[in-house]
Amino acid sequence: MISFSRPPVHWLEDIPSFVDGDKNIDHATVEAFGDEWTRFDSFSDQEIDTVAAEYFDILPAEKLREFKHAIDVGCGSGRWTRFIAKQVSSVEAVDPSEACLVARRNTADLANVRVSQASVNALPFADEAFDLAICLGVLHHVPNTQEALTSLCKKISFGGTLLLYLYYDLSNRSMPYRLLHRASEIPRKIVAHLPHKLKNLSCDLLAFCVYLPLIGMAKLTTAVSPNLGPRMPLSYYTNKSWNIIRNDARDRFGTPLEQRFSQIEIENMLHTAGMSNVRFSNNAPFWHCTAIKS
Template sequence: MNNNLHKATVEGFGDEWERFDQSELPHEEQQRIFDAYFSIFPWDILPKDAEGFDLGCGSGRWAKLAAPHIGKLHCIDPSSALEVAKRNLAENYNCEFHLASVDAIPLNNATMDFGYSLGVLHHVPDTQAAISACVEKLKIGAPLLLYLYYAFDNRPLWFRLLWKTSDLLRQLISRLPYGARYFTSQILAATIYFPLAKTALFFEKMGLSVDHLPLSTYRNYSFYTMRTDALDRFGTRLEQRFTQKQIELMMEKAGLENIQFSSAVPYWCAVGYRKKPEDSKT
């Protein structure tokens, strides 16, 4: 039963990763983004030949860089993007592929040495249940790395108001047919993402702080990444956002402890470790 799944959102992601299979993403940029997500991930504590999962693997862009570090990686996704991941990871023989949603993960409980889910669980109806489902697959003490959209809890009021305006636009665009959704997102990438990102880059080179400027994160990214993320951001039907405290509480409720948040973008990245059953509230 795939109850914790939003069908229109899943189909949208399938369309996104078929259009943007990441074949045009520069390797150096891919590595830089990967390092930002995994900056707090404890590679050093994993056992030799560790086995883990990538929940919501999409095109396999992060699995491609994670796979060489471990023994086996289970790439799990409910959309047609799994076929893209299979092509991108054809040379990574330690990857296995599963067409499944988060409430039907085809792995035995308490068997995984690690797990990660980046930019996925805020796109399901019940994020708390999704985190708990991931934790169930981990061995005691194993880490789970999450990236969930932040609620701008570390941003000024004007920034949050600007986002609310953009979210109204997302709600309209995400309901368009796939072709129109893609076309509109690419216009936004060219007319909003690119100009604002390069303006931030200019100000930075002038010695000014650009941390609070909208889309300043993209100032050193390629236009390909901007195009990908514009479709991701405005083409996705279901989106939820959480404060750092809300994420911490969900992770604790799911049975994780020693939770650590990254202090740098992207917000929020967090890692936690599965508790012993007698210490867990779940």
């Protein structure tokens, strides 16, 4: 494994913890994720492989095998840590929330994985320590995404690769789609601030009463018109399990801080962070891309 650049400030069970006064962290959001991943703490290999095929379409297994030392920043339950650990020599998985306990459990059988509690702006590793960094669905949940990205990219060696996923600003969607999304912001702002039990119940209700009917409509539309179907709201979930749908409804409606970006904004932030060769996938989830440290 890669050596730590400083000693842990304390321990969370057997996990070294480096969380100590980082300013670029939204504590309500991190606490919400701790609860979320404790609830959604396991995924079948089939569920992981189905979603991984989408996130990793621009970084396939034969390419992953070229990397040695990887870091998974904002690892959550550890599902992508598990996925890449099969291909690379070692993976450092970090998350500032109690999700790191879940990630630790989910990767306990993998000798080449170490889980730590740490935040993106205060990673306890030397600069340029990793030739691969993945950060999937994380940096739209921090107060200053540019600052976080710059800090993360410092840890990538020259020529190393970043796989990044940030929520898109829906600029590639139709007006009705954008309006529907804007309307969903109203329940989101209420539900995200509810106490955990009520929040979980509300998100389950939304998954059942809103997600399932919309997914059903997207399926029907696809059967009638294969071109129109993928443009329907929530069509992304037509091949996803109920577990993934519930988890994503909890993720979307239960998280206090979320930001959204256009491709140009992401590209500019990556350039500012010292990355080049930005390559976006044309497929959902939008936007995920790779970039090379230059």
